Amino acid sequence: MSLTSTEFEQLYREHSGEILGYLTRRAGTTDAPDLLADTFLTAWRRRDVLPAPAMRRAWLFGTARNLLLAHHRDNPPRPVEHPEPGQPIRPDAAPDAQTERQLERAVHAVLAELAEVDRELLTMTAWERLSVADAGRALGLTSAAARVRLHRLRRRLALDPRLADLVPPPSEREDRAEQASGGGRSGTRLRPPQRFSSRLVASE
Incomplete structure (x- = not known):
């Protein structure tokens, strides 16, 4: 069943922020907004065949990743400014x-x-x-x-x-x-530093 424009707007409101964060950490603040727009443009064009609501978040991340891979093929990654990951898992003690x-x-x-x-x-x-x-x-x-x-x-x-x-x-x-288990949100025990350098994932 195709998404209505209202349902699509809700999908955008719910997930655009986290998808933008994902893209910004991998493509930088200049290119991320365009990649975000392309991600949701793809979702709109494929609104008739989107997966079930419970799987749409994963679908959006997968689509954003595919666009990133294509972007990096055409534009080799370079050191850029990245914001800190959203809600990082903090170390037990703040490092100096x-x-x-x-x-x-x-x-x-x-x-x-x-x-x-x-x-x-x-x-x-x-x-x-x-x-x-x-x-x-x-x-x-x-x-x-x-x-x-x-x-x-x-x-x-x-x-x-x-x-x-x-x-x-x-x-x-x-x-x-x-x-x-099927895997929870913790996923991995890797705990990033309390603050991240701007080039932490620039090599992607």
Whole structure:
């Protein structure tokens, strides 16, 4: 059933802010508004075939990601100013400025080394606060595949000495819960520094 203009306006009001944040953190403040407009233009053009309401948020993130990939193919990424992720998971203690910069560099280096799908799965769950299932849908993965991939990624990050203070190893109880569940909003234990440098994800 096609969306009415009123329903589309509601969809825009509910999700445009978080989609803009997602795009800004990956494309910068100059290009993000145009990518946001393209995302919702695509949604409007495909309003007759949009998924069920519960899956539209993931669909929007997936569409925004596809537009980002095309944008980066045509415009190689460059260092740009990015705002902090919305509602980041904070460390237990606020770092001083020097420690904060070290943490930022460590997170930046680790993200740059990840495969694009792994980086997106990690940041979609940790920063954009998507459930593992929704992040998987946005990336074209099944819920089970996304959970397994994120579980292995968490294990890898937990062993990285650069992230020793940011990524506590998952306990056996957490492992069992993660494997048995459909994935909650916490998604990953990666905890970004309290404040982010403007170039944290500029390598994407």
